[in-house]
Amino acid sequence: MALDLGISQSDALWRPMTQYRTAPAPLLIERGDGCFVWDTHGNRYLDAMSGLWCVNVGYGRHEIARAAGEQMARLAYASPFRPAPVTLELAGTLARMLPGDLEHTYFTNSGSEAVETAIKIARQAQQQRFPGESRYKIIARYRAYHGWTLGSLSATGQADRKSRFEPLLGGFVHVSPAACEDCAVGAHQRCTFDPVDEIERRIRYEGAQTIAAVLAEPIIGGGGVIEPPDDYFPRLRALCDRHGILLIADEVITGFGRTGAMFGCEHWPSALPDIITLAKGLSSGYQPIGATAVSHRVFEQFYGDPGEHREFSQLSTFGGHPVAAAASLANIAIIQRERLAERSAAGGAWLKKEIAGWRHPAIAQVRGRGLMVGLELARNGKRCSEADADRVIARTKESGVLIGRNAATVSGMGNVLTLAPPLSISDAELGTLAAAVRAGLGLLED
Ligand SMILES: Cc1ncc(COP(=O)(O)O)c(C=O)c1O
Known part of the structure; x- marks a missing residue:
């Protein structure tokens, strides 16, 4: 009508x-x-x-609608403290699908929250790995979009999305995107731009002991589809390893087949991230859901004795929602089958x-x-x-x-x-x- x-x-x-x-x-x-x-x-x-x-x-896709509807009828909600089996199943499916050992997933409700979570995990993991240092800064790229919440927006490198809300949070350092903007418009004869050198210089100026992580989309999406040169992520990975800095891949757009690999980071298998953020294609938009998965090395930073308070103290009422999990599992089954x-x-x-x-x-x-x-x-x-x-x-x-x-x-x-x-x-x-x-x-x- x-x-x-x-x-x-x-x-x-x-x-x-x-x-x-x-x-x-x-x-x-x-x-x-x-x-x-x-x-x-x-x-x-x-x-x-x-x-x-x-x-x-x-x-x-009726099979996604059916899976979500049946889950809603069976159990409409479960607290993250007593998760529904379907949420565990989704975490297990992601652990098997994701490259490397990104096998521990924290669920939220959107891409912004997935990025927010990644930033907080990186800060706490580094605090616990390097006690006595203050590794809290996040290096991110101009032109990239990471979300609308204060943390993810602070990481975003787009002035037009940020200017009305400034000053934003401290502790975010921006560098150039991975590809030369003058070459993109055909204005360069000979290009000497080296984006990884720029990050290395920035790490030196800021002090590696102040930096928690580098946050990057494998290919910048909403900022204008900006692809890195092939050696960018391998060099960046090596740079991060040299300085004890974590690498976060924001795969909110590039995840789940969008770039022709299941995950964008798989285009550079020697340069897998320590933390990955997912949303959008995780449910193909059939339900709101976000996810942040981490490697064993990061997950282990959160082990400790009860009195140490090393656990990750973030709680989301709807994170890992059983209906969103059911829709995501049905969606992933289609992506794999087809x-x-x-x-x-x-x-x-x-x-x-x-x-x-x-x-x-x-x-x-x-x-x-x-x-x-x-x-x-x-x-x-x-x-x-x-x-x-x-x-x-x-x-x-x-x-x-x-x-x-x-x-x-x-x-x-x-x-x-x-x-x-x-x-x-x-x-x-x-x-x-x-x-x-x-x-x-x-x-x-x-
Ligand atoms: C790379 C990237 N990260 C994070 C986000 C934020 O996701 P959401 O809009 O689901 O909060 C987006 C949204 O477009 C995005 O493209």
Whole structure:
């Protein structure tokens, strides 16, 4: 049934990052199936952003709905002190799936909380491993997004998301993202930028004995799909080891097949993290859930005698919720059965090749791995405007395809179009997506 909401009703809902004085009424999405969603007027769109990079298995998966419904009927809630078997089963499944020995998982309700938890675990683990030192700082990268809570936002490197809430928390040090921004827009002949050298220098200036961890997305997502060079994570891992610093991989976007591997860090198997954060694709958005998994070495820092208070004293009422756990298990079963990580690798490779083949004058770089693709819009070494990017997005929507960009991140750098469809997308649907983007880019042809 079509709803006709007046503005007074639609502003009852306070939507994020929306200026209510000028914003039109929202597009109301009421149904989804596969890669498609339908609005309340019956218009169909191919959702090439998987909601917010999260609906990895696509919409309308009844087996997930059934698993969640049956769990809700059996046991609607369990306290984290007396967890439901299904929550244990999810932790065990993650322990088997995750690379290396990331076998101990703490559950929360969102990506931000997963990052918040990782920061707190890193601080406490380092305090207990190096008593007498004060290893509390987190090194993170500019342009990266890590969440909306005060800790995860302090780690975020996007001025536009932070400026209204400053001053944020102390103890966060930012460094450049892993790839040269001038090369990205084609403005460099000879590049000497070395992002790992910069981190090494920063560690020296700050003092290694003050740093708990380096926090990094394997591939920066919402900040503009920024891929590291191949030696980045192996060198960073070695640097962290040399200084007793923990490496945290924020895999809220890159987890569960998005980049063509089950987890983004698996692209660099010699550089696995000590702590990994997960959300989004963990349940494909069918339920809110976040997770922070740690290695044995980190977990053991929390062992001690009762009077020592070495345990992790954080409690979340809904963390590890049995219904979210049941939905996540059903979602993971689909990802594994349908080999969606492989599908993502093949689909992403096709999409990138197709786009590169257009030799479009306003595309300076096509980036990403798997079905996590970014198009850097630039001409003659200068970024296209955010308004231009928005016009392309609007035209693509007119063709029935929803795409995104790195909006409200760093001033003047919101020129990267983002494509991240469900990993279950068919070849024909990928063709539809590519054709719509190409038509949208027609606006920037001359
Ligand atoms: C890399 C990364 N970390 C953390 C978050 C925060 O997740 P949430 O919005 O579920 O709190 C996001 C959200 O987009 C993200 O992309």
